[in-house]
Amino acid sequence: MISKRKHIIIAPHADDEIIGCYDILRSTEDVIVIYNEDMTKKRKNETKRLTEFFSNVKAQLFLHQIPQHLINEDTIIHCPDPIYELHPLHRLQGNIGEQLLRYTGANVMFYSTNMNAPYIYEIDNPNEKEKVLNNIYYSQKQLWKYDHKYFLFEGHCQWINKNYFIKQNKKDKKEIPNKVSSEIIVKDEKGE
Numbered sequence: 001m002i003s004k005r006k007h008i009i010i011a012p013h014a015d016d017e018i019i020g021c022y023d024i025l026r027s028t029e030d031v032i033v034i035y036n037e038d039m040t041k042k043r044k045n046e047t048k049r050l051t052e053f054f055s056n057v058k059a060q061l062f063l064h065q066i067p068q069h070l071i072n073e074d075t076i077i078h079c080p081d082p083i084y085e086l087h088p089l090h091r092l093q094g095n096i097g098e099q100l101l102r103y104t105g106a107n108v109m110f111y112s113t114n115m116n117a118p119y120i121y122e123i124d125n126p127n128e129k130e131k132v133l134n135n136i137y138y139s140q141k142q143l144w145k146y147d148h149k150y151f152l153f154e155g156h157c158q159w160i161n162k163n164y165f166i167k168q169n170k171k172d173k174k175e176i177p178n179k180v181s182s183e184i185i186v187k188d189e190k191g192e
């Protein structure tokens, strides 16, 4: 089910897409990675190697924003977690994901890179993940060499935007609230 959609991975830095979304990269068919970082030519060249390992990566974009046409119901947008992540740039990108989720009903899924979130799990093939990281991002090797959490774990968390969900369900009915307040939600819960 999850693999049929286009997956957009927002990577604040080159290597976050593998550290945080390795399972997404290896289990889905159609992926676009958007890097936000202004990076050196050397780092940029490293990122290009991603497609050598993942033929499902259809595009790698170097942009400071998510193109509007990629925000729709057929895409899942993977952003760093806005709360549990530590790096300010990760939180900022997470916050953009949160705004999208709250105000557009986009499918947003949050991921962890510091593995400090309550929803992380042990991945099936940590050795493979380590190997891919070493192969592609050789310059960053020291990061995971002494801290194995980067390739041992991963975590994905989806928040449900209930306001938007209720709006969608009510589409065919007469009253479509422009703005769903918490009062309406309580009413709906009791009525259904």
Ligand SMILES: [Zn+2]
Residues within 6 Å of the ligand: 012, 013, 016, 087, 090, 113
């Ligand atoms: Zn990062």
